Structures are given as C-alpha cells and as structure tokens.
Amino acid sequence: MIKAKVWISRIVSFILLITLLFMLFIVISSKASGGEPTVFGYQLKTVLSGSMEPGIQTGSIIAIKPGGDMTRFEKGDVITFMESDDKLITHRITEVKGEGQKVQYITKGDNNDAADLNPVLPTNVVGEYKDFTVPYLGYFMNFAQSKEGATLLLILPGILLLLYSGFTIWKAIREIEDIKKEDTSNKQLT
Template sequence: MAKKIWSITSNIIGGLLFIAICFLVFIVFSSRLSGEDPTILGYQMKVVLSGSMEPTFQTGSIISIRVSNDPSSYQKGDIITFHFEDKLITHRILEVKKANGQVSYKTKGDNNNGPDLWTVTAQDSVGKYTGFTIPYVGYALNYTNTKAGIALLLIVPGIWLVITAFRRKEIEVKEA
C-alpha cells in the first residue's frame, strides 16, 4: 500500500514538474521568436530587477501586469510598467497630468527618496500591476534567458522522459 501511495505521489510531483518546465520552455521560446514578452489572456509576467519598489515586491520576484488598450486611463496610486530609455520600469503613479489632450504620469519607486526625474507618456506605458507576485522565481526565469539556461530547459525534460520510460518498462517487466 505504501509503495502504491509513493508511486502515485511521485507521478503527480513528476508530472507537475514536467508541466512547469514545459511552461518555462514555452515562455522562453515564444519571447525569443516574437522578440516581445509573451502575453497570455492580456497578462504579462515581468521580472523585478531592482529594489525600487520594495517592500511592495522584492528584487527577483515575478509580477503580473495587465496590458492595457487604454493606457491613458491609469490613476494616481496605480503601479504601472513603462518603457524608459530601452528599459522597462515599474513604479507607482504620483500624479496624472493632462495637457493638450495628452496624458502623462509622474512616477516614483516606493523605495526611492524622490519622484522620477522624467514624466511617462501614456504611449510609453505597457500595463498595470495586478497585485500578483511570486517571490524569487524571477532569478530562475532570468537564468533561462542565458545560453546555459536554455540548454538546461531542453536537457532536463529529455532526461526526465528517458528515466520515466525506463521506469515504466521496468514496471511492465516485473508485472509480466
């Protein structure tokens, strides 16, 4: 009975691990092929690379943002991700400015002493933080963007499939 429970448990854990690895492979390859971050049902996952928004979310976390069709609709207090000098930054809106029919935002990182020196136009914004954060997973996801990380994502599932096939064959031989 204990062997059967152990077998079922290990199969479930192995299956979940395999699904997680496949999901990571999908994310990495879809972002490589499209040149953009993958969007799933209007949401994108972003890796936090600095501590400017601590304690709201920690460095190395993954956050979820909702990509907006109307980036001029954000309000004071919203946390947005935006483009600035070829970087993506996620900061809180301090002030919404409207001039000549154009909307712009004054932003600040929660952990920064003062507001950002620039103003973000609505066109530069990517999306709004949804409140969903997974701590520390960003470090692993960042690693998957390296050559070694991509190789690991291809090798580990292959080894896992081979081991699983041998296990199943071994069980079939014992049952026969």
C-alpha cells in the same frame, strides 16, 4: 506497498511531464512574444530592482495589462513604462499633470526617496500593474530566457523523464524475470 509504489511512480511521471510541458510553454511563449511570456492577455515582467519593495520584491514576476488608453491612469496607479530603448520601469504615479494627449505622469518607486527625474508620457507606458506578484520567480524567468537557460530547461526535464522511464522499464523487466525464476524453481520442485 505495491499500490503505493505504483502511485508514487505515476506521480513522479506526471510531475516530470508537467514540468517539461511548462518549460516548453515558457520558452516558446517567451520567444514568440519577443521577451516576457503573455498569459491570458497579461504580460509577465521580471522585477530587477528594489525600488518598489516591500510590495514588489526584487526578483519577482509581475503581471501587467498592456494596451488601452494610456491617458487613463490616476494618482496611485502602478504602471510599467519605457525609460530608454531597452529599460522598463514599474513605479507608482504620484502626480498627473495635464489632460488628454498632453498628460504627463510623475512617478516614484515606493522604496525611493524622491520622484523620478523625467515625467512619463502616455506613449512610453507599456501597461498597468495588476496586483499579481510571484516573489523570486523572476530570477528563474531571466535564466529561462537566456539561450543556455532555455536549452537546459527544455532538455533537463526531457532527460529526467527518459531516465525515469528507462528505470521503470528496467524495474518491470527485472520483476518479470523474478516471476519467471520463481515459476521455474516451483516446476522443478514438483
């Protein structure tokens, strides 16, 4: 029974520490890249609409590979591009018009009835979707990127770790006191 408690205590401490380190990584990575975090050269983007459902659900995190020759894409590729100064869209290419630097991509969301109104120029392409999706994590990432979320997600695991450490120390002190009381009562009996 005591071994089980020790292992549970270690597991809880490890989970809290990993959570704190993960939150620290997410927040610092987000702030350093000026937006979504980058992991192993892939940018993590949050999907905020249902235009690519069911393949990419609203609230998902997707991985895109930025950079490279933005004129290389073909029909069927899924790209992330800038529609306006602050709006990214991830849609599938339905048609490629032109060649080289004069190429234009006609895109459409898998869940949309019609193609997008404006063709996408290679200069507006941010990266290519790489078939990596984590459903619903995008809601969490959006919250983590806000000032309130970043603060809460850095402070909360730290506070929980401190509280749990304090509880563990209090419990250990109480056990030591119980052992001392037993020793004292055993000495008085003899």
